[in-house]
Amino acid sequence: MNGTEHSPLSANQVSAKIDAAVEQAAETLLEVSHAIHDKPELAFEEHFACGVLAKTLRDHNLSVATGVYSLETAFETTINSEQAGPTVAVLAEYDALPQIGHACGHNVIATSALGATLALDAVAAFLPGRVKLLGTPAEERGGGKELMARAGAFEGIDAALMIHPAGVNLATMPSICVAEVEVVYHGRSSHASAMPHKGINALDGLLLAYQAISNLRQHIRSTERIHGIVQEGGAAPNIVPDRTVGQFYVRAANEKELAALKPRVQACFEAGATGSGCTVEVNWAGVDYLDINTNWPLAERFRHYAEQLGREFIDDDQALKFGAGSTDMGNVSYRLPSIHPMLAVAPPNVVIHHPDFARWARSEKGDAAVIDGAKALAFTAAEYLLSPQLQRQCGAAFELSKGLA
Numbered sequence: 152m153n154g155t156e157h158s159p160l161s162a163n164q165v166s167a168k169i170d171a172a173v174e175q176a177a178e179t180l181l182e183v184s185h186a187i188h189d190k191p192e193l194a195f196e197e198h199f200a201c202g203v204l205a206k207t208l209r210d211h212n213l214s215v216a217t218g219v220y221s222l223e224t225a226f227e228t229t230i231n232s233e234q235a236g237p238t239v240a241v242l243a244e245y246d247a248l249p250q251i252g253h254a255c256g257h258n259v260i261a262t263s264a265l266g267a268t269l270a271l272d273a274v275a276a277f278l279p280g281r282v283k284l285l286g287t288p289a290e291e292r293g294g295g296k297e298l299m300a301r302a303g304a305f306e307g308i309d310a311a312l313m314i315h316p317a318g319v320n321l322a323t324m325p326s327i328c329v330a331e332v333e334v335v336y337h338g339r340s341s342h343a344s345a346m347p348h349k350g351i352n353a354l355d356g357l358l359l360a361y362q363a364i365s366n367l368r369q370h371i372r373s374t375e376r377i378h379g380i381v382q383e384g385g386a387a388p389n390i391v392p393d394r395t396v397g398q399f400y401v402r403a404a405n406e407k408e409l410a411a412l413k414p415r416v417q418a419c420f421e422a423g424a425t426g427s428g429c430t431v432e433v434n435w436a437g438v439d440y441l442d443i444n445t446n447w448p449l450a451e452r453f454r455h456y457a458e459q460l461g462r463e464f465i466d467d468d469q470a471l472k473f474g475a476g477s478t479d480m481g482n483v484s485y486r487l488p489s490i491h492p493m494l495a496v497a498p499p500n501v502v503i504h505h506p507d508f509a510r511w512a513r514s515e516k517g518d519a520a521v522i523d524g525a526k527a528l529a530f531t532a533a534e535y536l537l538s539p540q541l542q543r544q545c546g547a548a549f550e551l552s553k554g555l556a
């Protein structure tokens with residue numbers, strides 16, 4: 152750590168106290184991690200996870216507000232709320248996926264953030280600033296962090312930190328933007344054999360659009376992705392479907408390219424309606440996920456601390472080999488200096504959103520990432536608060552990135 156001018160303890164002494172506090176809380180952290188893992192909850196429905204995290208904080212004499220910033224399952228706690236100086240936020244995700252549970256390992260995110268917060272609370276007297284733990288629901292869909300940001304969650308925060316589990320250790324997650332869209336085709340029912348000429352086939356509408364999108368894929372950038380499913384395809388083969396529903400994700404490297412791609416996909420949906428004689432509702436989600444604008448001075452400090460804990464990181468230029476995903480942390484990262492490093496909880500060939508990853512998220516390796524994540528997040532947050540030099544570096548890098556966006 153650098154500056155120690157506000158602290159009566161040396162940076163090393165603060166680090167030692169953080170380390171000891173995480174070790175002391177380890178058993179609780181892993182219990183909470185496993186409890187959240189055992190009870191996977193979908194986006195916006197994370198009542199158990201929100202409750203167990205809030206209870207654990209209250210058991211440690213921290214006051215917690217739940218249902219904050221427009222979301223019922225969001226929460227917030229602040230350390231040193233009366234203290235002047237900068238504010239650093241640690242973010243906790245805790246939603247799961249349909250059918251495959253915690254195959255994105257958000258139980259590890261939640262409890263590493265919890266551990267970092269408990270450790271920073273243990274050294275609160277030595278920190279010249281505030282620490283905020285934000286419980287941020289609905290990462291897998293719905294853009295919870297963007298909704299919270301619009302409700303003011305990130306006002307007054309100078310830097311935001313979180314970790315995400317993976318198959319490797321990475322200083323940041325290779326990421327792209329994503330827009331979610333639901334399409335509903337309306338046709339007219341009829342007997343598919345007796346009166347086919349009276350029917351207007353809503354499945355034809357959706358499949359024509361699906362095929363048009365498949366054709367479009369040949370003529371998009373290698374960084375772009377369009378993928379979807381048929382959610383409702385009809386009730387029986389002898390009933391002409393009068394209603395079908397599809398869900399699609401449209402992804403691009405950055406906001407500008409996403410904005411250019413969306414109308415091309417919209418045109419495919421409309422082509423489906425024209426070709427089949429249906430009508431179509433195209434419901435784009437209110438929130439697009441942005442790519443991550445990594446704050447490298449902060450990411451480098453996180454990597455430094457995680458390496459000290461014995462983790463080996465993949466070179467940044469090799470990171471894309473492990474694929475690019477999307478996160479609503481991207482939206483935060485364009486508002487304030489932010490990091491989203493990845494910590495290995497599984498072998499490199501086990502990818503997130505695969506059912507096998509869910510098992511790794513509560514394995515010994517998953518547990519180790521909770522502890523290492525808590526320590527590295529707390530070390531990084533403490534250094535940020537203790538070092539005006541690091542604050543300046545992070546601020547300058549953020550301003551520069553805005554100029555480049």
Ligand SMILES: [Zn+2]
Pocket residue numbers: 255256257290315
């Ligand atoms: Zn995730």
Ligand SMILES: [Zn+2]
Pocket residue numbers: 255291503504
């Ligand atoms: Zn995920």
